[in-house]
Amino acid sequence: HTLTYMYLGTERSTVNQVSIRPDEPNSSPVYTETRTSFDKVHIVPRNALKNGLSYLAKVRVQLDNGTWTEWSAEIEFMCLTKPNFYFEQIGNSKYVYTNEMMLSVLYAQEQSEKVETYQFILQDYNHVNIQEYPVRIPTADDPFRFSEHIKGLQKGKLYYAIVRVTTKHGMVWESQGKEFVPQYVIPTLNSVVQPELNEDEGQIQVHAFLKQILGTPAKPYIPNRATDSDYHYDYWSPSGQTDAHYVIIPKDNPLMFTRLGMAKSSDFIAKLWCAGVDNGLFLQFSTKTDEKNPTGTGVQINFVKHDDYITMEKSFGRVKSRARSNVVQGLGQQPFYLYIKVTEYRVQMIIEKIGYGG
Structure with a gap:
């Protein structure tokens, strides 16, 4: 010194x-x-x-x-030891998978020197300040974790994140610029539906080939079925509806997405066409914890239909969150589109009623 x-x-x-x-x-x-x-x-x-x-x-x-x-x-x-800063969302990788995030930093200092204030700084690839966020005071419940809501990130662009702290003894520490590149994705499915007439039984067999454009496979999970494949779906159309142009997904054979990483996707929107839905639980999203346990106890999102609206309950461990869609008078069992938007960890729903054939 x-x-x-x-x-x-x-x-x-x-x-x-x-x-x-x-x-x-x-x-x-x-x-x-x-x-x-x-x-x-x-x-x-x-x-x-x-x-x-x-x-x-x-x-x-x-x-x-x-x-x-x-x-x-x-x-x-x-005399104080120089502190360490650990960016939780970035970690040892330089990629993040959202265009906005609650960036948090863990502060570690050997003598537990109290931090009075902190401030985040966002820089571009030339280390030029893009935005200096407000000076904030650490929370009493978690005084060594600092957070800031970062938004408006552009996909594929290199950024540097810096946090500057001032301690109770007047020391000013500044982390090295932590580089990261947003690589958020919006999952998209492409499907080909091929009907095949079965004259002996008077029914139409529908073959649906689903392929995830982003390269992460979609597959029908059928317990204990040896012929389970990555891209092939096989269902019967309803009796008497020879012109049906949609695929029915029954409860005992759910469609599952593997290795999609939805927890890392921001502004993800699912659009579902629904018809003849009774009140009660009609849709469930769940994440598996490992490849050997496809029905594991990960995040569970349940969608329950009511007369005029839909409610959602999301569970992860002991934490539960709930949300409700817009109200559509006279919804009943009429066809509708359900838009599900996931922004970080928040879920929003919008119902759009349509007519048959829409």
Whole structure:
């Protein structure tokens, strides 16, 4: 550390001496060193002092005639370890999967130096400040986690995130610029429906081939079925509806998306065409915890139909959130579109009533 001092004497001086002792009564110096410098500075070498301890320092200078001035008044200071900053959403990867996020940083400092204020700074690829967010005060419940709502990120663009803190002892620390690139995606499905007439039974067999454009596969999950495949769906159209142009997904054979990473997608919109829906639970989204347990206990989102609206309940562990769609008078069992929008961890629903054949 470089100690800077002022010398107000009239005689020239190029030699200084610094003495540092622990901040305790009648303590002995742990560092005394004489240095020659044309500038009024004294550089204390690394490891000369210990982090986490308070010290008292004083300085004096030697005049050209070889005599020393009186010691200065002692100043108090504390040695602190440089803190570490960990960006939770970015981690060791430089990619994020949303165009807006609640960016949070974990602050770790060996002596638990209290942070009075923090401020986030967003920079472009040239390290030029794009936005300086307001100076904030850490929460009492979580004083070492700092958060800021970052939005308006452009896909594929390189950014740097910086957080600057001020501690109770007046120290100002600034993290290194953490680089990241938004790579958010909106899942899109492409489907080909092929009807096949079965003359013996007087029914039409519908083959639906579903393919995830982004490369993450969609597949029908059928428990204990050896012929389960990645892209092939096989269903019967309703009896008597030879011109049906839609695929029915029964409860015992749900459509499942694997490795889609929806928790990392922002502004994801699902559009569902529904008809003849009774009141009660009619749709359920769930995430599996691993490949060997496809019906695992991940995030569960249940959609319940009422007379004129739909409610949603999202569960993850002990945490539950609920939302309600718009109200559509006389909805009943009429056909409708259900738009489901997921922005980070919030779910919104909009019902749009349509006529048959819409």
